Amino acid sequence: MNNIKNKPLYKSIKEKIKEDFKGLPYYSNLPGERELCIKYDVSRPTIISALNLLEEEGLIIRKERKGAFYLGNSPYTDHQLTSIVGFFNDAKMQGKKVTNKILSQNIEKADERIAKKLNVNIHDEIFLLKRLRYIDGNLFSLATSYIPINHTKYLLHEDFTEKSLYDVLSSKGIIPFKASQKVLIKPSDKYEALYLNIEEKTPICVLKSTTFTRKNELIEYVEVKSEAYKTEYEMVVYNNLISEER
Structure with missing residues (x-):
């Protein structure tokens, strides 16, 4: 050599x-x-x-x-903290191909935690969409969406394998306008580890997001979990103490 x-x-x-x-x-x-x-x-x-x-x-x-x-080549960079285009379209704009493996797509009754998130009553029916997300064929995240029942009649039979939830909602006139989001890092439990194909207690990134229409109508609460080492967020922040006119 x-x-x-x-x-x-x-x-x-x-x-x-x-x-x-x-x-x-x-x-x-x-x-x-x-x-x-x-x-x-x-x-x-x-x-x-x-x-x-x-x-x-x-x-x-x-x-x-x-x-x-x-880690040498460019990863997917998540812009969901500053954009409302959704994961599918965000990745697509970066030249990435997104596919989903649907784990659950049905009507369920809201437990106490989800009822509070969606501002509905306990045991009210909600739509649940749980899927594994892949970027360019590689497992990236576990996403679980909870949607009020009034938006679900046309979602039960949609094929979300290569389709964006936000695109489907938008096609029905339900336009995502703003979102309240939180990000945390935690050790994975045994179920999260199983879904993400990682060791239990491996650090994962959890994005919790509640999305609304322009009229402040709640559309979705979603939890997205991904291995922390695979997650990169990009955001733009402003100095609120400076007038926009200056």
Whole structure:
């Protein structure tokens, strides 16, 4: 193997790994340490040192018992904190393909927590849409939408596999106008871990959003959960102390 003169071997291997795997999609799993040792014909300590450098540069992240994940290429950036276009259209505008695996699409009775979120009575009927979201074929998030019953008569039989919920609502004259949102980081429970294919207690990002029409009619309450390492939000903030006229 040709190495740059006077450069430590592990630094040369770091550059080789960086070059060989630069085409991987964001958050792709790199080969294991043993495979990399064979590929580059070097010792495990050399591979570990090379991976340490890549991690310091922010190009990979290593997770116990799961290996290294490549972070070099652009991830999906979520603009839902500053935009009301919805996840599907936000990803589409970034050149990403979104598909959904529908887990539940039916009428249920609101429990106390959801009744408060939707401002309905306990045991009132609501529409539930629970799906796994994929970006370019890779699992990204678990989204659970709760919608008041007056908006659900045409949602039960919609195919949301490659369709935006907001687009369907908008086509019926129910236009999302504003949303109240909160974001938190928490350890995943066993059910969230199962759905997201991660270890229990892995940090996840939870976006909680309540959407309204221009007339302040509540449309949807949704909880979106994704592995924290896969989540990147972008927002624009303003200085409210400065007059817009200045």
